[in-house]
Amino acid sequence: MRLNQLPGDLGGGPDVAHSSADKQGAANTLNKDIEPDTVKAGRWADDETGAVVKAFDAKDGHGWLTSGAVREAHKTWGEQVQGLVSRLKDDEAALRRNDAVMTGSDIETHTNVRKVSVFDTYSSPTH
Template sequence: MAGSSGEHAVSMRLNQYPADPGGGGSTGGGGPDLASSPAEKKAAADTLYNEIEPHTTTAGAWADDETSAVVKAFDAKDGHGWLTSGAVSKAHTTWSEQVQNLVKQLVHDESALRNNNTLLSGTDFGVGAGARKVSVLDTYSLPPEQ
């Protein structure tokens, strides 16, 4: 209770940001591991392209081979088979689609990292050019000073 020895008052403020909103590290929130320089973005894109995408595709192909073996082993022989064969085949179809979607997302992320600087620079130039177009007011001349 309040005032007893060894206990500390606890308070909470909801109108401010936490001291460490991202949790630190590479786990999120724009922590210190966020790739922001062109070199870091290129390195991240290269890692996606050279490491993560091929390993994901290889893992998916390995699972295809292993699952096909399971489906074949439980498939109907002499007119009798296990229900497991059809269930594993359906589950594998869904899983395979998910792997393909993951690889597509990785390719998209890689492309976004590679094109990010171009996109931002192009936007900056576009905004700059549009900000100083000839105004209708520029056509009016000031009356000569008398």
């Protein structure tokens, strides 16, 4: 029995970041790539949807119902994009916090485990 690792059938899959560098890399990817690309995709939808709303809007006092429906759907889309970006930022922060907490826990555990034991005196050369 080994106490320093999980059995082969337990634990995270290959996509789980275990090391500090992996966690920081994942947080950096969220910050530098995924969050900005999500915002950019949301803006692209803003431009395209605005064109649709304008095309179906009232020109002579009678607009299409489609215009209002697309406008409402776009509002919901915008809220969903904002929610997704917020969750991505939360995930990034959690990865960074988790790394700090786990590193601190490792150091604290090492310190507590390595405290001087009464048995240490038996192995000293003076006895």
